[in-house]
Every structure is written in structure tokens, then in C-alpha cells.
Amino acid sequence: MSVDPGADSTPSPVTPIRGDGPKVSGQNFGDRIYRWTITAFALCIPLLLLLIAVEIGSAGWPTFREHGISFLFLSTWDPNSGQYGVLPAIYGTLISSLLAILLATPLALGVAIFLSEFAPAWLRTPVAFLVDLLAAIPSVIYGLWGIFFLIPLLRDHVAPAIKSLPVIGALPIFAGPAYGNSLLAAVLILTIMILPYTSSVAREVLLAVPRSQREAALALGATRWETIRDAVVPYAKSGIVGGVILGLGRAIGETMAVTMLIGNVAQIKASLFAPAYTMAALIANEFSEASGPHLSALMAVGSALFLITIAVNGIARWLVWRVSREGAA
Amino acid sequence: MTSVPGSAPPTSPAGRHKPHATRSQRAAAERTMRTLRRRRLINRVMVGVMYLAALLAILPLILILFHLVREGASSLSLDFFIRMPAPVGEAGGGMANAIVGTLVLVGLASAIGLPVGIGAGLYLAEHRRSRLALVTRFLSDVLNGLPSIVMGIFAWQFLVRPMGGFSAYSAGVALGAMMIPLVTRSTEEMIRLVPVSLREAALALGFSRARTSLTIVLRTALPGIVTGSLVAVARIAGETAPLLFTAFGNQFWSIALDEPIDALPLRIFYYATSPYDDWRALAWAGALVLIGIVLVISIIARYATRARHGLGGD
């Protein structure tokens, strides 16, 4: 980070020995109002986050008090009989997000490398724009497209094709009937949705790799691919991991598209073709009809989601920040 | 971390040029050439793989846009924009109330998100290293990563529950809160692009700090801030999850702020998950309109960035 003195107009911690002008002068009064105003706006952000934590946490508190942390590990979610085990939803959330990350990461890395290293100049801008556009598509439209295109495709073509394969078709992860609404559908849509986030972070950190790093490898006779594999990617590794985790955060919190595609059955099944549930989808589906302990349980799920995404985002930001700091040093 | 291509030692085929190369030297040179050829092949294959990855990434976008146009265009008519949703079984009908509702919600959200976001961005740019700035910058990233459904249940608990009913303004608060981190971040970045020398020039002319920030620095960064704000608007315009328990949706015409209000993404969601074919067709049309709005805003934002006149005199 470059140090440019004038940009930071905080009053210096070491005040000038002589006073900073009259305390009642009109201009300084204006400055003070301005400083208070923008400080108040800046304070809005921590306060808002605190308010969210308090509101949701207190609403979910009865559930935590009654069941303790154990409700996170019970596997039966049945509001009618007062059983609020969130494990299936947690399982669905983690599995769908991790699988999506697994699929999206190589793809996103490929796109990022393509854009930062290989793409001819005339292709670079339009391709980057189109990939970024994926992030601009509303979640509900992904859901709609998933319902009418992805699900029929999976149900009528992909699933039968996989099931007809010898050995692979008999694997437990492809067991059971394929109705379409399934973990797999959610995973695929999530893959597409997080791709732009991961790839744009990866592209940023790749572009931040100093030229000298590339030139050193090229000068040693490495091919461009070897340069990228051995000099560029390792240098940017921690930033790329940050981008991946950022994508994970997106996937964990994604609501509408997943709600529309995952099937919404609170069960833990190994099969990708089986319907599942996620924490966000659970809230989206049941919140409007919930009351009493059911409502509190959903708020507790919301609190857990809140905490998980904060942790995940915190880690991601820290990793990206570490790379950008190293790059500047 | 200056790792060097270890798997492929950089060897020069110098052996060839020696007039009296021994047999073993020649064999070594041959081997070198073979690995070089193999390395070149791998290089070419990997370049191909990268192109494929880019293609694969864009494919869904093209498919989605294609399906949207194919399915949505047929249901799109003037009626769609000026008529209300029709009851089940009745043909026709439109989403006039949802379109207007979305505009109302975006307006409400902007009324909250823009001032707070721009103000906080100004603070972060001017007090770059203060403790509050470091905390706010990090928490703004956290807020940005918060699942939209969490924002929805927060607004319900904070506003809908105490007020005793769904309302447009509770949805506006949820969307506005989602806008804040986006606007904050882009405002900070744009203000940092304004050269320090410009700020100093204004101070040296006798401008107060407030006046320097507002009339010179903010004014210079304005095109970039407008772009950032448009991107934020485009993002929240398509949000559905925060509206489920706040705006709730409304079959009827309503723009009252303390009543449930309809919104395009909500209507698309309800219709897409309904069992009726004509509703599903309308969902496609609604999605086409929504993505049209979002893309037009995104493209305007992009164009505005590019058309931004230069910051410095150089």
C-alpha cells in the first residue's frame, strides 16, 4: 500500500503544538459536523450487524436454551411432533456447498488463468464481462431455469445414462429413483452461481503476481503452462484459496435457487439423486407458517447460518488480505 | 516462493552445435528434444483446457439467456406491463403491480443504502487507518457475505413482528441493509482514486475539509460512485429471499408502504413453483423483464465507468 499523506485527513494523533485554529469559527464548526456525520454513517455498519445478531439470536434463544447445542446434531426435523434436529439441513448445506466448490474451483481457476494469461486482448474484456454477468443474474431466475431446464435434463437424460453404466451406475451415490429435484440439481446450480465470485477473486490475485515472477520462470526455459503451474499459481495460492472460500460462503447462504431445486426433504442420503434440504431452504420454506418453538427453532437455524457465514467470510477475507499485503510489500 | 520448474530442468540443446559430439552426448540431446516436445505438447493441451474452461463458464449464461428469451418472449405483451395478475384458470393477466412494487422497493432501499453507504465510504477513505475504519471495513465485508435469507428473517423480527404485519418498508430496510456494504466499498475505492494533490489544492485555496471532501473530492469521484450504486441497485432488484417474510407479495394493486407489496422476483418465485402452466409461462415473462432490468442497469453502470472523464490533468 502506498503512503500518501494528504488522503487521510484524520486529525493527527499528535496534535500540533499550537492550537488548530479557533474552536468557534464557522468553517471549523462545519468540519466538525461533517466529521460527526460520516463517523455516524460508518458506525451504522457495526451497529447494524450487532442489531442483526441480537434480533436473530434472541429469537432463537429459547431453542438453544431448551435443547442446547445438541439440536444441531439431531437428525429428525418434524415440527408436528416438536422435533427440531437440524443435522439433515446442516448436512445438505455443507455437502451441496462443498461439492459445488469442488466442481467450481477448477473451472473458475481455468477461467481466471485464461483471462489473466492466455486470452488474446480482444477476447479478454467480453469474456470477463460475460462471466461477471453470471453474478448479476438473480437467484430466482437460476431457480426458474433449473426447474424447467436442468431438472428435466437430469431426470430424463443424465440420470438414466449414469444408471445404465456398469459399476458406476450401481454406486450408492447414484442410488434410488431420480425425480429431478435433488442434491445434484442444487450442486450444479450452485456451481454456476459461485463460479463468477471465485474466478474474479482468482483473476485479481493472479494479476497481482509480479511480472518478475513470470519472467524468471520463462527465462529458465519453462513453457507458459509450466510458468503458471510452478511460478504464478503457487505465488497466488493463498489468495486463490480465499476466493474459493468466498465462493463457499456464497453457496452456504444461497437460498432461492436451492430451495427451488433441492427437493426439500430433511433426510441424509448418500445418493446425489435423492432430495435433500439446506438451512437456508428450511427457513425459506417453513418460516411463514411457523410459530412458537418452531419459529424459534428456525431463528436458531438462522443464527447458526449467520455464524457459519461470518466465520467462512472472515477466513476468506483474511487470506485475500494476506496476499494483497504480501504483494505490496 | 521462487519455485522453479523442477520437473523439467532447463537444458539447452547445446550438444548439437558441437562439431564432434560423442554418441552419448547426441543421445542426451535427443532425450532433451523429446522432453521438450512433450513439454510443448502439454503446454498446448493445457492452453486448450483453459479455453475450454472459459467456454464452459459462459455456456450456462448463454443457455439461460436463450431459454429466457424463448420461453418468456411469447408471454410478453403490453398486457403484461399494464394488467394485474389474473386468477387461476383465467387467461392473460400481467405483473403491473409487481413491476411497480419492485420500483418502490428499490427506491426505498436506495433511500437507506445510498446515504449510509456513501457516508461510510467517505469515512473509510478519509480515516483510512483509524480503528473504527478497520473494524467497519471488515464488518462491511461480513455484511456483504450475509445470506439474504438471514437479512429477511432479521427484518421480520425487527419490523414485521412488532408492527404486526408485512409491509413494503420492512422489505425496503432489508434490501437497503444489503446495499450498504456494496455502496460503501465502491465509494471508498472511487474516492481513493482521486489524487491527493487535488485535495491539497483545494485545502490550499482555503477550502475547509468538509467543503474539500464534498465539493471537490466527492464531486470528482461521483461518476464512479454512481456506477457502484447502479451495480448495487441491480443486485438488490433481483433479490427474493429478503422479501419472502417482509414484502410478502400482493395479488392486488398496492403501493402503500405499510401494506404488503408485490415484487417481480417474488411473483416469479410464486408462479415458477405453481402447478399451473399459464402461471409458469408468466414466470418466464417476468424473469425476462427482471433480467432485462438488471442487465440494462449493469450495462449502463459499465458504460458509465468507461465514459468517466479523467481524474487528473495528466
Add this chain to the structure above:
Amino acid sequence: MALAETDRRLVRLTGRTASGPADPGKEETRVAVRGLNAFYGSTQVVRDVSVDFHAHEVTAVIGPSGCGKSTMLRCLNRMHETAPDTRVSGCVELDGRDIYGRDVSAISIRRHVGMVFQRPTPFPTMSIRDNVGAGLRVLPGGMPARGEVDVIVERALRSAALWDEVKDRLSDNATGLSGGQQQRLCIARALATSPRVLLLDEPTASLDPISTQAIEELVYELRREVTVVIVTHNMQQAARVSDRTAFMLSGELVEVAPSSVLFTNPGDARTEDYITGRFG
């Protein structure tokens, strides 16, 4: 009323051919610096500097880079304190009044002591006219009326020798001007509020030779209207434009003397080493 004050000075501005240069026999001290120290964090960049700047003279400040000459300049209009973690001690008097005094606002000081920087800094969102008039908006009495502003803008642009080049495009954006024109625009902008002192911080460092010459000629002319302090690393420039020259080294003022004396017969061995190119 500050506006009346402005007008009084503008009369003198326009009547410059009549009044001519100030009486050379009388040395009126405009700015008196006494025991000035300036710090960035814990680093002291200006050490116990005492120097007088005379009215209607151009004083050049020379010295190797990092000698504190720019920081010293920035203490004369209280710009140094706008950077974070900075500190000033000592006394700077403008016409006998301590500008770091308890009841003096930095903003009012900056209206009386104009400054032009190394790189041209036209406000990119403003027209040429609005750039020159920018300082008038923040005068305590408020912006003068439109007609008055036009008069002031024209006078300032004439003083900066830019009027003939821009008079037909006053509404154009200022960023369309060349680098040299932009720098003269900044000088005009600083002159528009009729400052008592004009500080120039290496004003030609980013300019081509022809633009540099135009600025130098302008500086030479400006002494009739305003007290000029110019920081430069270019000794030839200092010799060409200034009446007196101050030499600074490692934050200290080594000597100050009439330029003709300093460059031909310096009183200090270190000055001689510097001007003969033995270091720096």
C-alpha cells in the same frame, strides 16, 4: 469586509504598470519565520529555521532533495498539518501576526497565502472559469456576484499570462489545457483571491522547457503584485527568477542572501559545495 479588502488589492493588481516595482530601498518583511521545526511522526524534517521573506520579492529556496525545503514551504500556509501524524513548532508571522496563534484558523491563513504544487491540479469537474473562481466561493463574505467574478477571473488570468490563450473557451473543461497552461491556471486560481504571499512548490518540475520558461517569466513579473516564495531544485532557475535565495541542508537553513551574492560568493562552505555541484 473581506470583499472590500479583495477589491482594494485587485486595484493594486491591475494598476501594476503604474505603481511599478516596490521601492528597492525599503525592505518590508511580509513573512517572518522564527525557530520553525516540523516533524513527520518522530522524524524531524525542518530544524530551527529562521528566515524573513520580503514583500515584493521573489525568494527561492534551494537544496538537495529531502532537505526539508518543501516541508518548510508547507508550514508557511499551514498545509503541513493536513497530513496525518505531523507536528509543527516555532513561529511564522504574516505581517506581524503569528499564523499558528491560538485564535487563528488555518483556513483563513490559506486564503492569504496561496500555493501552487509540483503537478498542475486543476479541478477536473470544473470549467476554466470555475477553476479560477474556485477560491472566491469560500471567501467569508460568500461568492461575489457574477459580474464581479468575471472581472476577477479576467484579472487573475491576465496576471498569470493565460488570458489571451483561454479567453474564448472559459467554459471548457480545464483538463483540456496543456500541462503548462494548467499550471498557469493554478497560479491564476491562487491569485484570484488576492493572496499576500504565493508559495510555489517546484512549479516547473513536471513541465517541458518552453512551459517552464513561460512560468519563470511569469514569476519574475509577479513580484510586483505578491510576495513569492519558490522552492526549486534547479539552481539556474533560482538564479534567474529570484531576488534572494535561501539554501537548506538536512532540515537546516544554511544561509540566505541576495541571489547574485549567494550564487557568486556564498558565505558558507556547504553552500559553495552545493552550487558548484560537489554534492546533491
